[in-house]
Amino acid sequence: MNSIKELLNHQQEDWSLDQRFYKDMSIFDLEKHNIFYNSWIFIGHESQIPNKGDFFVYKLLDEEIIVLRNKENKVKAFFNVCRHRGSRVCLEEKGNTSRFTCPYHSWTYNLDGKLLAAKSLREGIEKSELGLHPCNIESASGMLLINLSDNPESLKNLQSDLKEPFEMFGFKDLKVAAHKNYPIASNWKLAVENYQECYHCGPAHPEYSLSHSLKIEDEPGFDEAQEKMMKNLDSCGLKDIEVNKDFSNKDPDQEQYAYSRYALFDGYMTGSKDGKPLAPLLGGIKEFNQGCSDFNIGPVSYFLAYCDHIVGYIFTPTSQDQCQCDIYWLVNKDAEENKDYDKEKLMWLWDVTTYADETIIVNNQKGVNSIKYQSGPYTDKEHSTRRFIKWYLSELKSYAL
Incomplete structure (x- = not known):
């Protein structure tokens, strides 16, 4: 069987999976992007970030998500990727802060993900368009769930x-x-x-x-x-x-x-x-x-x-x-x-x-x-x-x- 389509069509109902489902990298790549980056996943409880400025970083495969409580006491989540050249912005696992400063070139973001400072930014480039990418996050009675998709299923x-x-x-x-x-x-x-x-x-x-x-x-x-x-x-x-x-x-x-x-x-x-x-x-x-x-x-x-x-x-x-x-x-x-x-x-x-x-x-x-x-x-x-x-x-x- 040379294709995933053939493998899926060959799989017998109510029998355990064919070996390739556990070992094939092309299948794992499909799972990563279409299941794990496209599903709501529990990552913790609101009690872990009780105060304004509290944060922790959640890791899922290649992605890191900064989960925080902003100055308006709202829980937010952002991809841990600097909008300059892609460095990780936050290197700590958890803590409390009023802003995040990228360790590479000191681009600085507030608790709403907005870019506050970027030295030597060329004229005509708008800081307002260079905020941290937001990540979907919802609280289900205090239980924090994230979804990395652009179009998540509804909760x-x-x-x-x-x-x-x-x-x-x-x-x-x-x-x-x-x-x-x-x-x-x-x-x-x-x-x-x-x-x-x-x-x-x-x-x-x-x-x-x-x-x-x-x-x-x-x-x-x-x-x-x-x-x-x-x-x-x-x-x-x-x-x-x-x-x-x-x-x-x-x-x-x-x-x-x-x-x-x-x-x-x-x-x-x-x-x-x-x-x-x-x-x-x-x-x-x-x-x-x-x-x-x-x-x-x-x-x-x-x-x-x-x-x-x-x-x-x-x-x-x-x-x-x-x-x-x-x-x-x-x-x-x-x-x-x-x-x-x-x-x-x-x-x-x-x-x-x-x-x-x-x-x-x-x-x-x-x-x-x-x-x-x-x-x-x-x-x-x-x-x-x-x-x-x-x-x-x-x-x-x-x-x-």
């Missing part, structure tokens, strides 16, 4: 349909208690495919499997656990809401998103080692109801919301055969470390689970690299992975054919 339906779930958990009133980056030596799709299914949870994640009922999804006992959890939603300050607008169900011209809730096993109120609470209750939640919620935003940003904290998972490539998982642990903004929560205990479950996943994913990549690798059939327990792959192939077809 209007997402903001409307997820308004109640966001309010239930008090997303606006969260803060980042911890953040950790996990490099993974694999193609990014293998990491996302792994996250989408719990077929592997029993053998690979004994810690997770002690508390999370998804381990037995489609097995006896799951429906019973769900029914028990759903009975006390109202008394706990939660609502019975399910939203399914992700992957193949997404609306045209709208970014994809989803929300659902499932049960934890008896004795577990949250994602802790002993099942006991880890932090103060979130938002309007009145008491623990032995459940947790899944949020999906875009193709690579996922959130697991317990009653007392939220874990955000974001998968992005760093190259064709390397990716990373960024995890954010969020708690109520008024919670105090070492008094209301212990950071090590808060991180424990998803830290140990992610390291185990890294091993699984890297071994998967090594097998995919083999001359004997062939596509295999997905099982019924991998329905979310199948939906992700179906969406992925549809996206590639829309750009490649």
Whole structure:
């Protein structure tokens, strides 16, 4: 097969991807520009830039984005590229400033991206036309999302349909208690495919499997656990809401998103080692109801919301055969470390689970690299992975054919 078109037409439905999808640089180039530069991606929380002049720099493949709070208290984002000769303008990862000065020739920009000073600029060239390139950024109840496209899909339906779930958990009133980056030596799709299914949870994640009922999804006992959890939603300050607008169900011209809730096993109120609470209750939640919620935003940003904290998972490539998982642990903004929560205990479950996943994913990549690798059939327990792959192939077809 000499072309991407032939490869796409040859791909068998509900089977794992052909080897070339994981190794071909021309396919990765399509993914980079048409998926990662064209999707809304979670990059942090407004609480990370609480004051005017606060900023941080987010990196996505070849691009760097300066995220800041300007003098009008508005969150803005700009490409970290000087309009003179292209140098990086900001070399610090985070900080507070009233302006950005390029280290190359001292072109200086304000917090609205406008060019303030440029020595020896020729007559007739307007500084007003040489501001930093803006990047699309929106806050979804405090959760910061960026999109590098010139024509991004809308977040209007997402903001409307997820308004109640966001309010239930008090997303606006969260803060980042911890953040950790996990490099993974694999193609990014293998990491996302792994996250989408719990077929592997029993053998690979004994810690997770002690508390999370998804381990037995489609097995006896799951429906019973769900029914028990759903009975006390109202008394706990939660609502019975399910939203399914992700992957193949997404609306045209709208970014994809989803929300659902499932049960934890008896004795577990949250994602802790002993099942006991880890932090103060979130938002309007009145008491623990032995459940947790899944949020999906875009193709690579996922959130697991317990009653007392939220874990955000974001998968992005760093190259064709390397990716990373960024995890954010969020708690109520008024919670105090070492008094209301212990950071090590808060991180424990998803830290140990992610390291185990890294091993699984890297071994998967090594097998995919083999001359004997062939596509295999997905099982019924991998329905979310199948939906992700179906969406992925549809996206590639829309750009490649």
